[in-house]
Amino acid sequence: MSKIIEAENLTKIYKRGAEKIYALNNATFSINKGEIVSVTGPSGSGKTTLVNVLGCLDNPTSGSLKIEGRQIFSANANLSEAELTRIRRNIFGYVFQKFFLIPTLTVRENILLPSVFQPELKTDDKNLNRIMENLDIAKRKYHLPSQLSGGEMQRVAVARALINNPSVLIADEPTGNLDSKRSDEIKDLLVNLNKNHGITVVLVTHNPRLAQIGNSFIELNDGKLEGG
Amino acid sequence: MNIFQLAYKNLLRRKLRTCFTVAGITLSTWVLVTLLGFNKGYENSLNNDIDGMGFQIVLTAKGCPYEAATLMLKGGTGLRYMPQDIVQNVDNAKEVLQTTQMLMHAEFDPDKGENGGTAVYMGIDPLTYPLMKPYLKFKQGQWFDNDNSADEIVLGYEAAELEQREIGDLMLLPGSDREYKVVGILNRSGTQDDGMIFLPLKSVQETFDKRGLITMLGIQLTREADAAAFEEELYKLPDVQVVSMAQVKNTIMSLVSSAKVIVFAIAFIAFLIAMSGVLNTVLMSVFERFQEIGILKSMGALPKDIFKMILTETILLCAGGGLCGILLAYAFSGISEAAIRYFLPFAPAGNIIAIDVKIIILSFFIITLTGIIGGIYPAFKAANIRPLDSIRSDSV
Numbered sequence: 114m115s116k117i118i119e120a121e122n123l124t125k126i127y128k129r130g131a132e133k134i135y136a137l138n139n140a141t142f143s144i145n146k147g148e149i150v151s152v153t154g155p156s157g158s159g160k161t162t163l164v165n166v167l168g169c170l171d172n173p174t175s176g177s178l179k180i181e182g183r184q185i186f187s188a189n190a191n192l193s194e195a196e197l198t199r200i201r202r203n204i205f206g207y208v209f210q211k212f213f214l215i216p217t218l219t220v221r222e223n224i225l226l227p228s229v230f231q232p233e234l235k236t237d238d239k240n241l242n243r244i245m246e247n248l249d250i251a252k253r254k255y256h257l258p259s260q261l262s263g264g265e266m267q268r269v270a271v272a273r274a275l276i277n278n279p280s281v282l283i284a285d286e287p288t289g290n291l292d293s294k295r296s297d298e299i300k301d302l303l304v305n306l307n308k309n310h311g312i313t314v315v316l317v318t319h320n321p322r323l324a325q326i327g328n329s330f331i332e333l334n335d336g337k338l339e340g341g
Numbered sequence: 342m343n344i345f346q347l348a349y350k351n352l353l354r355r356k357l358r359t360c361f362t363v364a365g366i367t368l369s370t371w372v373l374v375t376l377l378g379f380n381k382g383y384e385n386s387l388n389n390d391i392d393g394m395g396f397q398i399v400l401t402a403k404g405c406p407y408e409a410a411t412l413m414l415k416g417g418t419g420l421r422y423m424p425q426d427i428v429q430n431v432d433n434a435k436e437v438l439q440t441t442q443m444l445m446h447a448e449f450d451p452d453k454g455e456n457g458g459t460a461v462y463m464g465i466d467p468l469t470y471p472l473m474k475p476y477l478k479f480k481q482g483q484w485f486d487n488d489n490s491a492d493e494i495v496l497g498y499e500a501a502e503l504e505q506r507e508i509g510d511l512m513l514l515p516g517s518d519r520e521y522k523v524v525g526i527l528n529r530s531g532t533q534d535d536g537m538i539f540l541p542l543k544s545v546q547e548t549f550d551k552r553g554l555i556t557m558l559g560i561q562l563t564r565e566a567d568a569a570a571f572e573e574e575l576y577k578l579p580d581v582q583v584v585s586m587a588q589v590k591n592t593i594m595s596l597v598s599s600a601k602v603i604v605f606a607i608a609f610i611a612f613l614i615a616m617s618g619v620l621n622t623v624l625m626s627v628f629e630r631f632q633e634i635g636i637l638k639s640m641g642a643l644p645k646d647i648f649k650m651i652l653t654e655t656i657l658l659c660a661g662g663g664l665c666g667i668l669l670a671y672a673f674s675g676i677s678e679a680a681i682r683y684f685l686p687f688a689p690a691g692n693i694i695a696i697d698v699k700i701i702i703l704s705f706f707i708i709t710l711t712g713i714i715g716g717i718y719p720a721f722k723a724a725n726i727r728p729l730d731s732i733r734s735d736s737v
Binding site for chain 1: 342343344346350351353354592632633635637638640641642643644646728729
């Protein structure tokens with residue numbers, strides 16, 4: 114299996130006064146294409162920091178990161194914000210604990226939101242309908258977010274993350290706001306996306322049942338990889 | 342979906358706030374369009390009134406020049422008289438093309454309206470006055486016989502409507518038992534002549550016991566005449582006031598321009614308030630959407646996309662308010678005009694608020710530009726939101 118993400122000695126330090134807090138401490142690992150990677154660990158262990166760095170939403174203090182073989186961060190490489198944006202556009206889809214749907218846009222419009230900023234992203238109705246059918250929200254396409262359940266809103270957020278055909282889906286506590294039934298729906302959905310569409314999933318969760326879907330695991334404690 | 346539609350839908354989130362902001366811009370635009378319309382309309386109407394006089398110089402009895410100006414344009418009170426034979430001194434000058442004598446008389450008429458009112462009669466020379474005012478056309482009838490003492494009356498358009506008279510009606514002048522026959526009713530000219538009751542000069546002199554007296558002498562100059570030099574010559578005549586039309590115009594415009602400065606200052610302040618309203622509204626909406634803007638950036642929105650989106654929201658607010666303000670200014674220009682007339686010391690006949698396409702385009706441009714200036718800071722602020730900061734603010 115080819116490696117899609119390669120991290121070496123990733124370190125992220127936050128400063129609180131004179132004190133240095135290691136959110137990530139020399140994390141070295143790699144993620145293969147088509148894997149589901151569950152990132153687990155106690156609160157404050159650095160899970161969100163790790164996926165933010167992997168998803169190019171944050172810069173590491175030191176270390177190196179390669180995505181699809183391209184050097185993103187290293188001592189010698191410092192990509193501009195515009196270049197990072199392009200990488201985010203082309204490689205990643207993001208799903209967060211909060212759904213961040215725009216309340217005045219319909220389900221369809223929320224899903225198509227990335228295409229507003231990416232003119233090159235040609236989304237035909239067929240592709241859009243396929244995504245909505247897969248996520249079982251096609252009947253709701255003209256509804257506003259306020260008319261949806263929590264599970265449906267999260268599925269809309271997933272659909273929005275998929276509209277640019279990402280190679281990697283980063284899901285940070287995607288079931289954090291959902292009850293167990295809805296959580297199971299999202300779990301099945303992530304498995305389905307991985308199996309049927311080959312999307313690599315990086316999943317941050319506290320939920321052990323959800324973490325089980327991973328075929329690879331990263332466990333963090335105080336910014337360090339357990340056993341690393 | 343495009344950025345324009347997205348910006349429009351963003352504004353719908355806080356409908357009440359959007360409405361209040363648009364209302365503020367609407368009011369500012371209304372004031373601006375009305376003021377610009379007034380600026381143009383007043384000067385046009387004044388020029389029209391003055392050109393409509395038919396003569397370039399007026400000779401009146403010595404007195405206050407403002408009174409003289411009011412007298413000519415409005416038919417003022419406190420009339421002064423000069424001897425009719427002064428005409429001979431003027432008629433012979435080589436600069437003069439022709440002259441016309443006028444005697445204006447104001448008399449209380451107990452039959453006017455419910456409680457009576459002052460009627461203004463204008464005695465004119467039937468041989469010269471119509472020649473100087475060729476634009477006066479008749480709705481019905483014609484000027485008097487050439488007899489300068491005929492018992493005939495010509496009514497201006499508005500005077501005929503007010504008096505409810507028609508051709509052939511007989512009118513009694515207050516304080517006199519002499520009957521005058523209405524022989525002509527003028528079309529609307531948009532000048533002060535619309536409100537006049539014209540009689541032959543000699544008739545007015547006899548009826549109101551002003552024999553040998555006139556209030557004004559209108560002088561039309563030849564093309565080649567040096568008006569300024571001729572005015573100096575006229576000043577040598579005893580006890581006369583020389584008023585040139587250019588002077589009247591300048592006097593009135595200077596009176597009005599000081600009022601204009603104050604009103605434009607108020608309009609400018611209204612604009613500053615509108616701009617700060619726009620800035621406040623858009624800035625508040627940027628702060629409220631801090632996380633969301635960060636998420637948009639994580640989806641691939643570049644800083645320039647966010648800048649464009651916020652600026653589009655601002656422009657939509659201003660364009661909406663601007664259009665409403667222009668429509669209101671146009672629809673209520675009659676009411677605005679009545680209000681301005683009430684407060685102004687002198688307002689010429691005709692439309693003193695003239696809103697045209699140029700004014701509409703200029704106002705819309707100013708409003709939109711104001712919006713763009715007011716929206717730059719919030720748009721810049723939004724464009725620089727880091728996706729991570731917004732995400733972290735919720736899910737640390």
